[in-house]
Amino acid sequence: DQQVKQNSPSLSVQEGRISILNCDYTNSMFDYFLWYKKYPAEGPTFLISISSIKDKNEDGRFTVFLNKSAKHLSLHIVPSQPGDSAVYFCAAEVRGNKLVFGAGTILRVKS
């Protein structure tokens, strides 16, 4: 069963505009959420995280929002840059620290 879902396989955005990547989860026991960025032939790079007791966390151009009642989180990138083009993974932490990943969203930022 897919506990973490990223329903948009891809997203295309113009440079300078906002990119919004979405993620839904089903397990109420998740208590920590993370976003990773991945380039081809590289490992995932940690971007930003949020604890389940918060609803927003911001780091530079990246902001993550968490809506616990809707079991939904989103990653906002503003302004988007061509170098942001990559696959973005949402992940949730289960007890014992293992991560459950979504299927990823390919972001293309057009210049």
Next chain:
Amino acid sequence: GEEVAQTPKHLVRGEGQKAKLYCAPIKGHSYVFWYQQVLKNEFKFLISFQNENVFDETGMPKERFSAKCLPNSPCSLEIQATKLEDSAVYFCASSQSNSRKEQYFGPGTRLTVT
């Protein structure tokens, strides 16, 4: 080191042969994780360690897969009698502690079983 190191980068094995992958976590990190990426994007958790102790092995195929993290040595993931379906990229990740939950990933080892 400051990054998670994984060796080798690529590994090719004939079906039935053994494969051994290595991971050096970031210095000072207590937790090590192994994930398998089979299809283009799907990550599957295999096993985690807290220092040299197995923390969670619920994802490990028990029959052919084994892993170790011994003091003063890289961690290892070994697959005995590889099968075609074991072809994947294997990622190692490490995290500092139970309270610092961010996991930092290595570049992966691509295993191809022919």
